[in-house]
Amino acid sequence: MSGLKLTNVKKSFGSVQVIKGVDLEIADKEFVVFVGPSGCGKSTLLRMIAGLEQISSGDLFIGDKRVNDIDPSQRGIAMVFQTYALYPHMTVRENMGFALKFAGAPKAEIEQRVAEAARILELGPLLDRRPGQLSGGQRQRVAIGRAIVRHPEVFLFDEPLSNLDAELRVHMRIEIARLHQELQTTIIYVTHDQVEAMTLADKIVVLRDGLIEQVGSPLELYDNPDNIFVAGFIGSPKMNFLKGTAEGSGIRLVDFPGQVIPSPVQLTAGETVTVGIRPEHFTDEGSASLDVTVEIVEHLGGETYAYARDKGAELLTIATDNNRLLKKGDRHAARFDPADALVFGVDGRRIR
Structure with missing residues (x-):
C-alpha cells in the first residue's frame, strides 16, 4: 500500500493555468475527498494522479517513487469513472476479469480475484448476467469490482455516484465506506457533493480555482473553516x-x-x-x-x-x-x- 505526495503541481492547457500549484500529502490507507464547485480543478488533479493528464510542472510521488513520467498502467492505481463503461456483450464475470486477461494473467488467478471481488461487493449471484440486466447501482459495483481485481495501491473515484438517484447514492456511499474498511487501501475520491465528502472522508481537500483552500477532517472544516468560501461550502444547509x-x-x-x-x-x-x-x-x-x-x-x-x-x-x-x-x-x-x-x-x- 502507498501514500501520495504532490509538490507544487501545476497544469496548464495552452496559456490557461487550471491547477496553480498544489502541495498535498496523502497517507497510506487514507480516504481523501477532493471537493469543490464545478471547474475548480478537482477532476483534472485526479487525472494527473492517474496519468491521464500530463503534469505541466511539479512532482508527483506514489510511495517513494516519482511517477510524473511513468505510464498509467505502471503506477499501481485503478480508476472508477462517473460512467460505468462496461462492455455490454460481456458478462459481469468477463467485465471484471478483462484487464487481467488482457495483461496475460493465468486463468486460475483471474477466477480467484474475480471471486474475491464479487464476495466483497456481493455480486456473486450476478456474475453471469450482462450489464443490460443490471440496475445502475449494480453496474457501478461491477465497475468498482473491475478496479478491485487489479489489487491497486491507490483507488481513484471520479464522481462515481452522480448518475444514480438519491436513494441509490446513499446506499452506494455506505458500500464505498465499507469497501474502504475491508480493503484498507488508499482512496482518492472526487465529488462536488459536500454531503458525500463529509460522510466518506478521513480528510477533505477543498479546491477553488485550481488552488487548495483548506485541508482537514470533515469536522475540522465544519467547525473551524479558514475562510468564508470553506464555511459556506461545507455544511448543509449552508451557513x-x-x-x-x-x-x-x-x-x-x-x-x-x-x-x-x-x-x-x-x-x-x-x-x-x-x-x-x-x-x-x-x-x-x-x-x-x-x-x-x-x-x-x-x-x-x-x-x-x-x-x-x-x-x-x-x-x-x-x-x-x-x-x-x-x-x-x-x-x-x-x-x-x-x-x-x-x-x-x-x-x-x-x-x-
Missing part, C-alpha cells in the same frame, strides 16, 4: 452570512438596524466584517436575537427548517426546537449565542 461593522466590543448588523451583537473576536472600530451563523446555532436560549418573518417552512421528518428574513435582508436558514410550530408569515425571534458565530474580514479570511 448564514450577515454583514456587519465593528462598534465598540460588538458588531452592528447591517440588515438589522439597531441590532448590535457581542463580538466573539477582537476587532478594530469601524472594521467591515461578515458574521457566519450555522442554522443549528439558532436556539431558544441564545442571548442575541434577530427578529424575522417566516417565509417558508420545510418539514423533513426528523428535521425542520424555517427560511426567514426581515425587510429585504438576506434570507436566513433557521433550525430551532419550535420550528414545527412555525408557519408562513409568523414573526419569529431567531436567538443564538454570539460565541457560536464566526467572523470573517473583507478579504474573506477568518478572524480568530
